[in-house]
Amino acid sequence: MNVRYLNCGDTAFSVEFGTTIAPEINARVMGLHARIAAERAAGRLAGVVETIPSMRALMVCYDPLAATRAELQPAIEALVSGGLDAAAASRTMAIPCCYDDPAFAPDLGDVAQRTGLTTEDVIARHLASDFHVYVLGFMPGLAYIVGLAKDLELPRRSQPRVHVPRSSVGIAMNMTTIYPFDSPGGWNLLGRTPLRMFDQRREQPVLLAPGDVVRFRRVSRAEYDAITAQVDAGTLDWATLEVRP
Numbered sequence: 456m457n458v459r460y461l462n463c464g465d466t467a468f469s470v471e472f473g474t475t476i477a478p479e480i481n482a483r484v485m486g487l488h489a490r491i492a493a494e495r496a497a498g499r500l501a502g503v504v505e506t507i508p509s510m511r512a513l514m515v516c517y518d519p520l521a522a523t524r525a526e527l528q529p530a531i532e533a534l535v536s537g538g539l540d541a542a543a544a545s546r547t548m549a550i551p552c553c554y555d556d557p558a559f560a561p562d563l564g565d566v567a568q569r570t571g572l573t574t575e576d577v578i579a580r581h582l583a584s585d586f587h588v589y590v591l592g593f594m595p596g597l598a599y600i601v602g603l604a605k606d607l608e609l610p611r612r613s614q615p616r617v618h619v620p621r622s623s624v625g626i627a628m629n630m631t632t633i634y635p636f637d638s639p640g641g642w643n644l645l646g647r648t649p650l651r652m653f654d655q656r657r658e659q660p661v662l663l664a665p666g667d668v669v670r671f672r673r674v675s676r677a678e679y680d681a682i683t684a685q686v687d688a689g690t691l692d693w694a695t696l697e698v699r700p
Contacts, residue, residue: 491531491534550672562644608629621636662693
């Protein structure tokens with residue numbers, strides 16, 4: 456697989472692993488992201504400010520007063536040649552989702568009809584999907600989470616909604632996402648989580664990160680309300696969302 460190094464102005468360059476969105480390409484992006492973080496923690500790669508992963512490339516940002524692309528690229532090429540493994544950097548996050556309230560899942564019946572499934576089948580396939588966060592974008596905290604069950608793959612709605620409530624869970628193409636704020640949107644809405652994807656009261660405001668594995672956990676409306684109360688009060692133990700081996 457060819458790797459391309461592309462200039463991004465005078466303080467960054469991109470390491471591009473492919474031209475398509477695919478699990479093996481994103482795994483290499485996240486692998487390099489983790490390797491560079493480890494190198495920086497060990498005091499190497501002086502001048503690197505941060506790395507920003509996307510679906511198929513990693514942007515390397517650097518301080519031009521401390522390093523140049525000509526100095527950094529050979530070191531990064533050596534990391535790529537040495538093999539990349541993102542597994543050590545990934546977390547598995549369990550996200551509660553309520554599918555049972557029609558106000559939370561206005562497109563559930565339509566998705567079932569268009570896919571030839573029952574609503575319970577749609578929910579079961581969403582819960583069983585092998586989801587990975589590829590990238591954050593569009594607005595703070597919005598994760599593009601790839602790995603939707605193939606028989607649920609549908610395009611975005613032909614008529615986007617002017618208002619989608621915060622924490623709505625939607626699907627489109629081979630992805631799912633969770634809206635971090637009230638906003639317009641065109642994804643097919645299947646449910647809602649009581650969690651906030653962006654909460655400035657937390658030390659790390661953004662809940663999900665590229666490389667995370669995501670598992671949805673079905674909750675009743677009563678459970679949804681109970682978790683919402685904890686989130687609103689600031690008493691939810693966010694660490695309990697991470698699934699430990």
